[in-house]
Amino acid sequence: MTVKMDFDESAQMLKALAHPTRLHLLNLIREKHPCVRFMEESLGLAQPNISQHLSIMRQAGIVQAERDGNQVCYRIKNPRISRLLDILLD
Amino acid sequence: MTVKMDFDESAQMLKALAHPTRLHLLNLIREKHPCVRFMEESLGLAQPNISQHLSIMRQAGIVQAERDGNQVCYRIKNPRISRLLDILLD
DNA sequence: TATCGATATTCGAATGTATGAATATACAGA
């Protein structure tokens, strides 16, 4: 029962990671703690699209937003995620 | 370019992991090197459904099938996957 | 408070994924 629960939670987290754009964003976020504008230029994608992906990762507890005046910057929220990214992207 | 490629590949691998049934199967597979019949009974799901999930993971290079007489047993193919599962499921 | 730049949300169409039901294939043993 509890075990099954874990699979559900883990699967949901993985689903939120399982998109090339989101991995690309995470790779930026873990290195640079960037604001949305910066991510937009780095990836060359439309702002709403980036915001949508960030929203998915926020809801999944993967990243955390921090307002800095006019802008919003992101960081990795969960240390477990950092470890996963190390394995995935290095 | 190559970097973008990596995100694509990693995302595809994650997509193949991102399902509770598949995580449950992988948890069995990494511990017991089981055949399909065993997984079927352990999870209490229909055989075609299990086979479908195994097929997805085979195609993604996550698991490897080995025929043993009448049965087919599975094992984790990629050591990177083992490390991911350690982080995810422990 | 009006405006502007930055970010977020909503909606709809296209595409992708999950699952049950039916069926096919593979191998072992009679």
Place this chain on the structure above:
DNA sequence: TCTGTATATTCATACATTCGAATATCGATA
């Protein structure tokens, strides 16, 4: 070779995800 057990594949339908376009919100500054 026929039968039975184990596993894989196909198909159809329901459901979820993706992305662009349009629009809304938020905070800073004039």
